[in-house]
Amino acid sequence: MIHFDQVSKRYDGGFEALSSLSFNIDKGEFVFLTGHSGAGKSTLLKLITAIEKPSSGQIRVDGIQLKTMNRRDIAFYRRKLGIVHQDHQLLMNHSVFDNVAQPLIVAGENPSDIKRRVHAALDKVGLLSREKFKPIQLSGGEQQRVGIARAVVKKPDVILADEPTGNLDPALSRDIMSLFAQFNDIGTTVLIASHDLGLIARLNYRVLSLKQGRMITSPFASGAA
Amino acid sequence: MAKNRAATNRRRNRAPKVDIKGWYRHHLMCARSALMGLIRQPISSALTWLVIAIALLLPTLFYIALQAINTQTQAWQEGGQITLYLNNTTTIDQGQALANELRARPEVSTVEYISKQQAWDSFRSVLSLQSALELDENPLPASIVVVPIEQSMADLEALILMLTDLADVEDIQIDLAWIERLNNVLDLIESIVQVLSIILATAVLLIVGNTIRLSIESRKAEIQIIKLLGATDNYVRRPFLYLGFWYGLSGGLAAWLLLTLISLNFQNQLDTFLASYGLTAPAIWLNVREFGILLLSSILVSLMGARIALWRHLKDTDPQ
Numbered sequence A: 001m002i003h004f005d006q007v008s009k010r011y012d013g014g015f016e017a018l019s020s021l022s023f024n025i026d027k028g029e030f031v032f033l034t035g036h037s038g039a040g041k042s043t044l045l046k047l048i049t050a051i052e053k054p055s056s057g058q059i060r061v062d063g064i065q066l067k068t069m070n071r072r073d074i075a076f077y078r079r080k081l082g083i084v085h086q087d088h089q090l091l092m093n094h095s096v097f098d099n100v101a102q103p104l105i106v107a108g109e110n111p112s113d114i115k116r117r118v119h120a121a122l123d124k125v126g127l128l129s130r131e132k133f134k135p136i137q138l139s140g141g142e143q144q145r146v147g148i149a150r151a152v153v154k155k156p157d158v159i160l161a162d163e164p165t166g167n168l169d170p171a172l173s174r175d176i177m178s179l180f181a182q183f184n185d186i187g188t189t190v191l192i193a194s195h196d197l198g199l200i201a202r203l204n205y206r207v208l209s210l211k212q213g214r215m216i217t218s219p220f221a222s223g224a225a
Numbered sequence B: 001m002a003k004n005r006a007a008t009n010r011r012r013n014r015a016p017k018v019d020i021k022g023w024y025r026h027h028l029m030c031a032r033s034a035l036m037g038l039i040r041q042p043i044s045s046a047l048t049w050l051v052i053a054i055a056l057l058l059p060t061l062f063y064i065a066l067q068a069i070n071t072q073t074q075a076w077q078e079g080g081q082i083t084l085y086l087n088n089t090t091t092i093d094q095g096q097a098l099a100n101e102l103r104a105r106p107e108v109s110t111v112e113y114i115s116k117q118q119a120w121d122s123f124r125s126v127l128s129l130q131s132a133l134e135l136d137e138n139p140l141p142a143s144i145v146v147v148p149i150e151q152s153m154a155d156l157e158a159l160i161l162m163l164t165d166l167a168d169v170e171d172i173q174i175d176l177a178w179i180e181r182l183n184n185v186l187d188l189i190e191s192i193v194q195v196l197s198i199i200l201a202t203a204v205l206l207i208v209g210n211t212i213r214l215s216i217e218s219r220k221a222e223i224q225i226i227k228l229l230g231a232t233d234n235y236v237r238r239p240f241l242y243l244g245f246w247y248g249l250s251g252g253l254a255a256w257l258l259l260t261l262i263s264l265n266f267q268n269q270l271d272t273f274l275a276s277y278g279l280t281a282p283a284i285w286l287n288v289r290e291f292g293i294l295l296l297s298s299i300l301v302s303l304m305g306a307r308i309a310l311w312r313h314l315k316d317t318d319p320q
């Protein structure tokens, strides 16, 4: 599903955040991405979401060479992804409902469908009662859960989550992880960046570890084995 | 090969079916929310559409004045005449036949044929040079005097051209030179109005462009987010294009309202003022067609302003 081939990312200013990264995530896999702060986890996810372009190497997602996409292709490509951002990226002057509905509105779904699916997604993250609130009226953890609801509302092919449990207590973290696991059970590929090593250790999934932009675990072996 | 792969990518990425309904819904939503945005901030949006209105009002007033002068010149044409001097080889019969032919034309009011002899007679009676100037032969040509009906300058010019080209006509004398001079002045004023219109249209373009630019800037974070959710450039542009549309429409309507105000306040005064010189005042008014053109150009120029602002600033809103 996600193939990296000798991918490097050098930011403007010359800092190399990722160096010659090669790995492979199969369709329907559940993978954790770990590493210290600044190891390049967010950078890796930004490459997959085509927010950043690699300086060299090739990335293929669902058979698509990312670098051959034009702007319109990128838009349609992103509709297949469910992205949870480290910094939430919510629309601050829209309600929780509108925030979660955005991916469906962008895709042109009809209003009654949107309402039903947004309610289902909000219910899954326990925020159904807050649908009329603005993000500013929510706690950090609640905002994070709005971001998660938005990422899963469209039943994406791939879920990419950057520290989705960073602001959540252990019980909520477990709930969110089991939500991702539910999607994984129906075939969704899941990649989660996290440095919550305790949580990662409890869940028996494959782990990719980054250290200063390099992969330090064998990229093709399964951690669960 | 690479091209092939790109094509495959595109096919894979494309939405399975084009959802016309969703597309139409989004248009409706953008149109409505852009309009609501204007209404919710009446003061700041009024600044924009008022400037548009004033920029449109100026050329409109000039246009009305120009139309008025143009109709006046038609009346002033009366009394003008064109004299055709015929070839020496043209017989009296041919000359009269030509005169009859011209008389039948709709753009001609009266035609008079003056034979060589008649010309000679009137020449002698005026100058009484009978004895002093004995010529063996009458040197004067036969002529036809044509008085055209009231018509536009362009039609008149066409008529003159046609007359000049007649085979029997040796020379043509136009008694309308002053009208032509006036017409040159009008042409000059018209080009000034055109240049002015272009300058003011550019002003509208810049005003709307700047307003849209500010709007894009204030919604930059929002745009970055919806791009991450799969919004295409067209989708992102749409609300701003509708904003431009509403500015154009409200600016055009406001220009028309200002014109109506001017008409209500000044039409009477203008009428009495010009009547004292024996002139009819123009109606400070636009007919339906002209009103339509005013609105349409206002909308088009505003849309262009919005489009240019988007083209310049949309790249800044790519997610980082």
Ligand SMILES: Nc1ncnc2c1ncn2[C@@H]1O[C@H](COP(=O)(O)OP(=O)(O)OP(=O)(O)O)[C@@H](O)[C@H]1O
Pocket (backbone or CB within 6 Å): A011, A012, A013, A015, A017, A035, A036, A037, A038, A039, A040, A041, A042, A043, A044, A086, A195
């Ligand atoms: N836009 C940028 N321009 C320049 N350097 C950047 C940019 N974004 C990230 N970096 C650098 O790249 C390195 C990796 O950053 P990244 O955000 O990928 O780390 P991370 O693993 O997600 O860290 P954290 O756990 O703190 O979120 C950092 O050292 C950072 O300074």
Ligand SMILES: [Mg+2]
Pocket (backbone or CB within 6 Å): A041, A042, A043, A086, A162
């Ligand atoms: Mg990060």
